[in-house]
Each structure stands twice: as C-alpha cells, then as structure tokens.
Amino acid sequence: MQRRTFLSTVAVGTAGLALAPLLASGQPTTTTAASGQLPRNDGTSRRYRPEHRVGLGGGLGLGNGRREWSEQHALQLLQTAWEQGIRYYDTSPWYGLGLSERRHAMLLASRAADDYLLSSKTGRMLIPEAGYSHDTWQGVNHFNYEYDYSASATRRSVEDSLQRMGVPSLDIVFIHDLSPDNQDMGDRWTEYMDQAVKGAMPELIKMRDEGLIKGWGMGVNELAPARAALERSDPDVTLLATQYSLLKHQDALDELFPLAREREHSFVLGAPLNSGYLAGGEYFNYSKDVPSEMRDKRQRYQQLAREHEVDLRTAALLFCNAPDVVSSVLHGASTPEQVRENVASMSARVPTEFWSAAKEQGLLAENAPVPA
Numbered sequence: 572m573q574r575r576t577f578l579s580t581v582a583v584g585t586a587g588l589a590l591a592p593l594l595a596s597g598q599p600t601t602t603t604a605a606s607g608q609l610p611r612n613d614g615t616s617r618r619y620r621p622e623h624r625v626g627l628g629g630g631l632g633l634g635n636g637r638r639e640w641s642e643q644h645a646l647q648l649l650q651t652a653w654e655q656g657i658r659y660y661d662t663s664p665w666y667g668l669g670l671s672e673r674r675h676a677m678l679l680a681s682r683a684a685d686d687y688l689l690s691s692k693t694g695r696m697l698i699p700e701a702g703y704s705h706d707t708w709q710g711v712n713h714f715n716y717e718y719d720y721s722a723s724a725t726r727r728s729v730e731d732s733l734q735r736m737g738v739p740s741l742d743i744v745f746i747h748d749l750s751p752d753n754q755d756m757g758d759r760w761t762e763y764m765d766q767a768v769k770g771a772m773p774e775l776i777k778m779r780d781e782g783l784i785k786g787w788g789m790g791v792n793e794l795a796p797a798r799a800a801l802e803r804s805d806p807d808v809t810l811l812a813t814q815y816s817l818l819k820h821q822d823a824l825d826e827l828f829p830l831a832r833e834r835e836h837s838f839v840l841g842a843p844l845n846s847g848y849l850a851g852g853e854y855f856n857y858s859k860d861v862p863s864e865m866r867d868k869r870q871r872y873q874q875l876a877r878e879h880e881v882d883l884r885t886a887a888l889l890f891c892n893a894p895d896v897v898s899s900v901l902h903g904a905s906t907p908e909q910v911r912e913n914v915a916s917m918s919a920r921v922p923t924e925f926w927s928a929a930k931e932q933g934l935l936a937e938n939a940p941v942p943a
C-alpha cells in the first residue's frame with residue numbers, strides 16, 4: 572500500500588469515529604438529492620474544468636468567519652447543500668484553521684468520492700498550539716499556521732487535508748492567498764511566488780500527472796498573482812475572488828480573461844456577492860470599511876433592481892456564471908436558508924432590460940457578458 576493510500580484509509584476511519592455522536596443524534600445520513608437541477612459544464616474543454624457550475628464555499632459559514640456556529644448547524648448547512656443538489660464543495664486548511672475541513676468530513680467521509688467534486692488549498696501549514704485563536708475566525712482554533720509553498724509542504728498539506736476530511740482524494744488544489752492583499756506577506760508575495768514556482772507548482776503538476784488530482788491553480792483575491800502563475804507555470808483553473816462581481820469586473824475582463832481564454836484556462840469565482848454586500852449585508856469584501864464608490868454603486872443597483880422587480884442577489888449570482896471562461900461560482904452561506912435561496916436563484920431569470928439598463932448607466936462594463 573502506498574503511503575498516500577494508507578493515510579487516506581486511516582483518515583476515513585478516524586473521521587467516521589468523530590462523526591458518530593452527530594449521526595447517532597437523529598441527523599439523517601442519506602438525503603433525497605435534487606442533483607441535476609444545477610448547471611453543469613459539458614466536459615468538452617481540452618483542459619480540466621470542474622463539472623459543476625455552482626459550488627458551496629466553506630469559508631465564512633463553515634469556518635466560523637463571523638459567528639461561532641455549532642457542529643449541528645454546520646451539518647444542517649452541509650446537508651441542505653447536498654439536498655439542494657450542490658455537488659461542488661470548496662474549503663481550505665485556513666478556514667477556521669482546520670475547522671471547515673473537519674466539518675466537511677461530516678458530509679463527505681461516508682460518500683463515494685465520484686459523487687462530488689472537492690477542492691481545498693495549500694500554502695498555510697497548520698501547527699498545533701493549545702488555545703491559539705486568530706481574529707479572522709471566531710472561537711479557539713488550537714492551530715497556528717506558517718506559510719510554506721515548497722514541494723514537500725504542498726504534498727504534506729494535501730495529505731493533511733485528506734485526513735481532516737476523511738476523503739481519499741481532492742479534485743482541485745488551489746495555492747492559497749499568495750497575493751499582495753495578504754497582510755501577512757504584502758510586497759513579499761513575489762518571494763513566496765518564486766518559492767511556489769519552484770516548489771508547489773511543479774509538485775502539483777506531478778500530482779496531476781500521477782492522477783492524484785485533476786487540476787490546480789491559484790486561489791487569490793488579486794489579478795497579479797493569478798496572471799503570474801499563468802505566465803510562469805501551467806495551472807488549469809484559478810479561484811478568483813472579489814475581482815469579478817456586479818460591483819467590480821472591468822480589470823478581470825480586460826487583463827486576465829483574454830490570457831486565460833488563450834490557454835483554455837478557466838475560473839472558479841469566489842465571493843460573487845462581495846462577501847454578502849450584494850445580498851444587502853454590511854461587509855464588503857470581508858470588511859465593514861466600505862469604499863464610498865461601492866456604497867454608491869450598490870445603491871444604484873438596488874434602485875435599478877426595484878425598477879425591474881429583480882432580486883439583486885440573484886442577478887449577482889447569475890452575472891458571475893455568464894462568462895465563457897468561468898467554470899464555476901462558489902457562493903458562501905452561513906445558514907441553510909441562504910443555501911436554498913442561492914440555489915433557487917440559479918434557475919431564476921433576470922429580464923434583459925435590467926442588464927441593458929445597467930450597461931446604459933455605466934454600472935456594468937460594455938464588454939461584460941450577461942446571462943442569456
């Protein structure tokens with residue numbers, strides 16, 4: 572038995588044990604999946620693309636980003652996603668410093684890996700430290716972290732993720748937050764990039780060649796590192812967050828999408844609601860410090876949505892799913908109700924007049940694709 576196979580076999584066993592109390596408490600272990608309702612890619616792309624065009628992000632809700640949710644609540648959230656037909660789950664060791672991945676075990680460890688698509692991330696290695704907590708995540712984590720984009724850390728990180736989730740494989744691995752907006756690194760992101768170009772990237776290519784993963788790419792909130800990876804290596808798919816939404820999209824459209832198109836590269840979009848701002852929340856891109864330009868733009872969109880009797884959150888989700896280079900959109904949710912609403916949005920229609928008025932008013936870029 573190879574080391575990796577051994578690790579994953581052990582992981583399934585231990586995750587199953589950790590789950591036993593929850594599953595015995597009356598929570599259903601099987602669901603009536605409504606799979607098939609949500610849009611999928613047709614599989615004709617020469618380069619790997621995730622099959623499911625709608626995914627659930629495991630950051631804010633499942634990582635306790637804004638509130639400390641119970642395990643029961645997290646399980647209900649995940650089960651609702653499954654019942655609603657969501658089959659793509661994205662998480663990271665960073666989300667709740669291991670918590671989000673451990674919670675995914677509640678849904679995924681007992682299921683066949685072919686029945687869902689799973690991405691996680693690499694770059695932050697978790698280090699046990701009693702009582703450690705980080706202000707990004709509510710509650711005590713007991714895990715500190717350090718950055719390591721070397722080849723050996725990348726493989727170790729993937730193995731650790733498999734163990735936490737009790738799953739035998741990941742479909743996609745994203746190199747996480749190697750980006751100038753990451754306050755831990757700032758301008759030094761280019762040094763980390765050099766390390767990743769020599770370490771994490773060739774290792775992920777090797778893992779792809781070995782068939783251990785299907786694809787890899789950057790998981791970032793800025794265009795520069797996404798572009799650098801495309802220029803310096805051979806990624807399949809970028810998780811691009813906060814750069815493509817109703818509120819901000821011109822730079823991605825002009826500076827990144829054409830290069831991606833040339834390479835048959837695609838994007839999984841994160842933060843389609845700008846972390847909840849387009850659903851009426853008070854956080855814009857994870858901060859309550861909202862730029863006045865964005866406040867103003869949201870107000871104008873809200874007005875337009877009222878005039879056309881459109882739900883703005885729905886328009887925001889559908890807009891993100893429109894470009895040909897987008898292979899999937901990950902919405903975040905902190906309650907089962909939000910999951911249901913976001914899934915329902917995917918089969919809603921927004922009148923053409925809303926999109927043309929948004930372009931006329933300069934809210935939307937002229938060259939921005941809109942849903943058919």
Ligand SMILES: NC(=O)c1ccc[n+]([C@@H]2O[C@H](COP(=O)([O-])OP(=O)(O)OC[C@H]3O[C@@H](n4cnc5c(N)ncnc54)[C@H](OP(=O)(O)O)[C@@H]3O)[C@@H](O)[C@H]2O)c1
Pocket residue numbers: 627628629630631632637661662745747748790791792810812813840841842843844845846847848850852884901902903904905908909910912913
């Ligand atoms: N660097 C990276 O790799 C990176 C960066 C960012 C995101 N991502 C990925 O993208 C995923 C999604 O990002 P995100 O969570 O910022 O996505 P988002 O969809 O823009 O925002 C999610 C938040 O919007 C609010 N919301 C969602 N549905 C709602 C509804 N129906 N009604 C009212 N409010 C609603 C909730 O806020 P409340 O919790 O306040 O209710 C929810 O937590 C992440 O989980 C992660 O997987 C990756």
